[in-house]
Amino acid sequence: MAAALVEGHSGVLVIEGEPGMGKSSLLGEFVRRAAADEVPGCRVVLVRSTPGIGTRRPYGPVMDALHQLRGQDPPARSRRARWGRVAGRSAMAVAPDVLSAAVPGLGMLFAAGREFAEAAVTTGSIPGDSLAPMQTTVTQQVIELLLEQARAAEPLLLIIDDVQLCDVTTLELLHLLLPRLGDEPLSLVLGLGSAPSTAANAEAVGQLLRVWRGDHRELLSGHVLRPLPVWAVRQLVESRLHSHDVPADFADRLAAATAGQPIFVEQCLRLWRPTDGADVPLPHDLPAAVGDRIGQLDERSRELLVIGATMGEFFFSHTVAEIVGLPHSQVQDLLHRIEREHGLIRERHAADVPLWASHLHTDWYDFEHRILQYGIRGRQSRGARLGRHARLADALRDLPGSEALPRELRVLIADQLYEAGRARAAQSAAAHYELARSVAVNELSFTQAEQHCCTAIESARLLTPGTPERDRRLLESIELLLSLTEVRWRGGTTGTGGSDSSGTPDIDSLAAEAEQAAHRLEDRLLIARATLQRGKTLMAVRGLQPSLAKLEEAVHRARAYEGPGRSAALFVAMVEYGRQLPKRNLVAGLQVLLEAEELYASDPGLGETGNPVLQHARNLNEMQIGVSLLDSGRLGEARDRLVRCTDRLRADPFRAELPIALNYLAQLHLATGSYTEAETALRDALGFEEDRGGVSGWHAYNNALLALCAAHDPARRPEALERIRAAWQETEETWLANLVPIVRNLYADVLLYLDEDPNLAHRLVDDTLTETRETGMVRSEIAAHSLRSRIRLAAGHTDLAIQDARQALALLAEHGDMPALRTEEVLHDAARALLGCGAATRRKSSSSGPVRRFCARRTPSTTPTCGAAS
Numbered sequence: 068m069a070a071a072l073v074e075g076h077s078g079v080l081v082i083e084g085e086p087g088m089g090k091s092s093l094l095g096e097f098v099r100r101a102a103a104d105e106v107p108g109c110r111v112v113l114v115r116s117t118p119g120i121g122t123r124r125p126y127g128p129v130m131d132a133l134h135q136l137r138g139q140d141p142p143a144r145s146r147r148a149r150w151g152r153v154a155g156r157s158a159m160a161v162a163p164d165v166l167s168a169a170v171p172g173l174g175m176l177f178a179a180g181r182e183f184a185e186a187a188v189t190t191g192s193i194p195g196d197s198l199a200p201m202q203t204t205v206t207q208q209v210i211e212l213l214l215e216q217a218r219a220a221e222p223l224l225l226i227i228d229d230v231q232l233c234d235v236t237t238l239e240l241l242h243l244l245l246p247r248l249g250d251e252p253l254s255l256v257l258g259l260g261s262a263p264s265t266a267a268n269a270e271a272v273g274q275l276l277r278v279w280r281g282d283h284r285e286l287l288s289g290h291v292l293r294p295l296p297v298w299a300v301r302q303l304v305e306s307r308l309h310s311h312d313v314p315a316d317f318a319d320r321l322a323a324a325t326a327g328q329p330i331f332v333e334q335c336l337r338l339w340r341p342t343d344g345a346d347v348p349l350p351h352d353l354p355a356a357v358g359d360r361i362g363q364l365d366e367r368s369r370e371l372l373v374i375g376a377t378m379g380e381f382f383f384s385h386t387v388a389e390i391v392g393l394p395h396s397q398v399q400d401l402l403h404r405i406e407r408e409h410g411l412i413r414e415r416h417a418a419d420v421p422l423w424a425s426h427l428h429t430d431w432y433d434f435e436h437r438i439l440q441y442g443i444r445g446r447q448s449r450g451a452r453l454g455r456h457a458r459l460a461d462a463l464r465d466l467p468g469s470e471a472l473p474r475e476l477r478v479l480i481a482d483q484l485y486e487a488g489r490a491r492a493a494q495s496a497a498a499h500y501e502l503a504r505s506v507a508v509n510e511l512s513f514t515q516a517e518q519h520c521c522t523a524i525e526s527a528r529l530l531t532p533g534t535p536e537r538d539r540r541l542l543e544s545i546e547l548l549l550s551l552t553e554v555r556w557r558g559g560t561t562g563t564g565g566s567d568s569s570g571t572p573d574i575d576s577l578a579a580e581a582e583q584a585a586h587r588l589e590d591r592l593l594i595a596r597a598t599l600q601r602g603k604t605l606m607a608v609r610g611l612q613p614s615l616a617k618l619e620e621a622v623h624r625a626r627a628y629e630g631p632g633r634s635a636a637l638f639v640a641m642v643e644y645g646r647q648l649p650k651r652n653l654v655a656g657l658q659v660l661l662e663a664e665e666l667y668a669s670d671p672g673l674g675e676t677g678n679p680v681l682q683h684a685r686n687l688n689e690m691q692i693g694v695s696l697l698d699s700g701r702l703g704e705a706r707d708r709l710v711r712c713t714d715r716l717r718a719d720p721f722r723a724e725l726p727i728a729l730n731y732l733a734q735l736h737l738a739t740g741s742y743t744e745a746e747t748a749l750r751d752a753l754g755f756e757e758d759r760g761g762v763s764g765w766h767a768y769n770n771a772l773l774a775l776c777a778a779h780d781p782a783r784r785p786e787a788l789e790r791i792r793a794a795w796q797e798t799e800e801t802w803l804a805n806l807v808p809i810v811r812n813l814y815a816d817v818l819l820y821l822d823e824d825p826n827l828a829h830r831l832v833d834d835t836l837t838e839t840r841e842t843g844m845v846r847s848e849i850a851a852h853s854l855r856s857r858i859r860l861a862a863g864h865t866d867l868a869i870q871d872a873r874q875a876l877a878l879l880a881e882h883g884d885m886p887a888l889r890t891e892e893v894l895h896d897a898a899r900a901l902l903g904c905g906a907a908t909r910r911k912s913s914s915s916g917p918v919r920r921f922c923a924r925r926t927p928s929t930t931p932t933c934g935a936a937s
Contacts (some may be wrong), residue, residue: 068252069108069224073109079255079257080290087353089330090228092329112817115128127233129209131421132227145889161707203759207243225255297319303336305318308336311341326352359647374386374455375412375434378479378483385428413432414430427468485526496526499523500519520548527544537584541580545580548583578597592632595621602644646688650805657692683724689712690724697735709735729751730748745772763797770793771817814831819858856869856872856900859900865900
């Protein structure tokens with residue numbers, strides 16, 4: 068890998084092995100040789116994910132690598148020097164702070180993002196479709212900083228050991244980085260523990276590797292570490308025991324007893340003594356070998372190591388001293404003697420201690436291997452272990468030099484409280500909830516916040532049912548989790564791991580649990596907020612009609628509340644209800660939206676607070692009014708509102724809602740035949756989202772609309788197919804419930820117009836019809852029937868086409884005009900199907916009044932309008 072990198076060929080090497088196969092030792096030896104100039108032509112940087120902390124530390128390994136590279140830089144007046152000063156001056160530095168110092172202009176954007184996140188967390192209403200891009204921006208800028216470091220000198224080989232312990236944001240970064248490696252002087256080596264139980268994110272790593280093997284096969288290579296062959300065990304015995312009289316068959320017996328597992332071989336070699344003579348005892352399995360080594364310790368030493376192993380794969384001497392009640396210096400001496408005489412643990416050199424722990428006045432010890440730590444941790448009863456976890460949490464707070472607790476230390480404390488069980492459940496719930504808020508607001512790391520929310524909920528459920536503390540802890544953590552994950556709700560789950568058979572929480576069950584807790588607390592504001600959240604989950608799980616009933620209830624509850632925060636709660640509820648109601652009743656929905664606008668204008672507290680959440684709701688409300696006016700045929704008013712809204716959003720530093728506003732503006736241009744203006748708006752929206760990176764449901768929708776426009780130009784057929792396929796793939800990844808059927812219908816429409824794969828088009832429409840009957844998305848159901856009527860008519864199945872046309876007309880007659888659906892087009896498609904039967908008498912008797920009137924005033928066109936009706 069290093070040689071290929073020097074020659075200009077970048078890539079990723081995954082070294083995989085079961086625990087104890089020597090993966091970390093192999094990577095460490097390679098780095099040692101690189102430091103001895105045995106790997107010429109490239110720089111080598113090794114970072115490891117810290118057990119326990121690793122999965123909760125945003126961009127942890129990459130930030131560690133950047134910190135190492137900062138130390139290699141000569142003093143310079145560059146952006147690398149600026150970020151180096153920020154990263155080096157404080158253990159508390161987080162990615163946005165480092166990036167703000169490195170990239171001019173980002174500080175203002177991150178400040179706006181933090182203000183948005185703070186307001187959203189406080190109000191319990193986080194628009195995930197607006198906040199998620201901020202995390203993508205952070206990720207993209209970390210990538211740029213890493214690539215800049217790679218280009219600054221010799222090619223860079225970055226080794227990340229125990230990648231399964233990485234945080235989710237680092238995995239997302241690696242996924243976005245991989246496609247760019249081919250043109251950059253950077254290669255990656257990833258050490259992967261293959262046992263799925265080694266980390267909560269091991270499954271995510273496995274999914275990522277499967278995607279890479281499919282999409283980036285040319286960049287990816289792998290190697291699985293196998294057991295040591297007999298000759299290697301012989302060589303190891305000879306090198307380790309060359310000065311001792313070892314029985315001739317010892318190496319062969321050792322290889323047979325251990326099956327060549329390196330960690331097992333190592334434990335047996337550690338147990339060997341010259342006094343063993345010819346009869347060398349060999350443990351029957353690895354746990355026995357670990358037990359034999361621990362058995363050589365005195366009682367006091369075993370107690371110290373049990374406490375350390377209870378803390379985790381590493382521990383602090385001061386923390387152990389606090390628990391056993393001995394002077395710190397005495398414990399330091401005892402641990403040093405254990406390392407010298409028995410091994411088992413290793414003191415970490417000061418240069419290798421992470422920046423966040425460098426100011427703590429304590430020795431840092433690592434166990435030789437996690438298998439040792441597991442074995443020692445298991446040498447205590449469950450009750451003793453719970454008690455030690457509780458005392459560890461208290462002792463970690465009292466570390467010298469920890470007055471301002473770094474986040475990593477707060478994570479350690481929170482995890483010890485969680486492991487302490489029911490006795491510390493309230494403290495665990497509080498600690499993890501505060502961590503969730505902190506990483507969301509300060510670090511703009513929403514995926515990490517989700518994990519802390521899940522733990523907070525789990526701890527809160529251990530408290531006595533019905534108590535106010537339990538209800539409040541549950542309510543605040545569930546509200547935050549659902550808000551953070553809203554943009555990714557699919558199949559009724561948050562996608563973060565949890566309680567149902569598939570391993571993910573049922574979002575509606577969570578929302579119902581929070582709603583019940585709010586009612587028990589008898590807090591009217593919290594009840595209104597929980598009711599609103601329940602309305603949103605019902606939309607994703609049970610469809611439109613149950614959701615509308617609950618959203619209407621949320622409006623009534625907010626209106627009935629008379630305390631502080633009433634106007635904000637009512638405005639947010641009205642906007643959400645007004646955005647969904649037009650899907651069932653366009654006129655009533657527009658009326659609610661206009662009432663919400665009047666409330667915003669009449670209450671100075673709403674417009675003057677500068678609350679980003681309220682500003683976001685105002686933007687959504689104005690956009691929805693504009694598109695509802697369009698759907699109502701009031702084109703001039705719609706254009707004025709949408710142009711005014713998009714102009715204001717372009718001047719906003721965050722511009723979160725701009726792609727949505729441009730989508731609505733493009734729909735208006737399409738409806739009036741202004742195709743050039745429509746394409747300009749769609750390309751602006753796509754370019755904006757592509758610049759900030761990441762997948763987005765609205766990016767997919769805009770791409771699908773542009774694909775439909777391209778389909779009308781024969782010269783752009785390849786572009787149309789490429790865009791619509793990419794749009795559907797992105798829709799499947801994001802799965803915004805209200806956009807899925809629209810993009811799926813657009814996919815079928817493009818295929819139909821290009822006469823490309825009619826079977827796929829038919830399947831797509833069938834899927835939409837199946838889905839919309841469950842969700843109540845009538846507008847997409849009508850559009851799907853019209854589409855299927857056209858597909859069947861093109862295939863010569865006139866009778867079936869007429870059935871779909873009649874069903875579309877019946878639904879239209881029942882529900883009236885609907886958003887994102889052009890009544891005239893539905894009538895047009897129905898007329899074509901009915902006229903296509905070829906029998907004048909049947910045509911006359913079958914055609915409804917609206918179709919006859921439509922046919923009388925307009926000649927049927929074979930070219931459908933390029934718009935959102937599909």
